[in-house]
Amino acid sequence: MPVFRLPAPDSKTPTRSSWRRRVLGAVTLALLGGAAFFLFHPPTGADTEQLHAACWRIGALTGALWLAYDHLQRVPLWIWAFLPVVLIVLARRPVLLLAIIPVVLAVAILKPRKTRRR
Numbered sequence: 001m002p003v004f005r006l007p008a009p010d011s012k013t014p015t016r017s018s019w020r021r022r023v024l025g026a027v028t029l030a031l032l033g034g035a036a037f038f039l040f041h042p043p044t045g046a047d048t049e050q051l052h053a054a055c056w057r058i059g060a061l062t063g064a065l066w067l068a069y070d071h072l073q074r075v076p077l078w079i080w081a082f083l084p085v086v087l088i089v090l091a092r093r094p095v096l097l098l099a100i101i102p103v104v105l106a107v108a109i110l111k112p113r114k115t116r117r118r
Helices: 016-040 046-067 076-093 094-110
Strands: none
Touching: 016 046, 076 094
């Protein structure tokens, strides 16, 4: 049973997920607008340089999330619980990345495929 449901194509009422996607798009536009502001008014201090870099990076990240929002709703919940653990381990021990890449590739290649019956 899916946790989130996509709206019907003929539905005129906004759903919770479409509301969240619109807010994510607005945040993305605000961050990228802030980054564009700094293109015309270059930052002078260290604080404003950090703000400029943060606007670009977080704006790009939220833009990617906005584009992939419908697909991210279909990701199983166990991945959302497992992903932060892996990121924390990799942040503490970056050498493990060399061991994790082949494992992820092997799982992706050897994963059983669902066949469609006609």
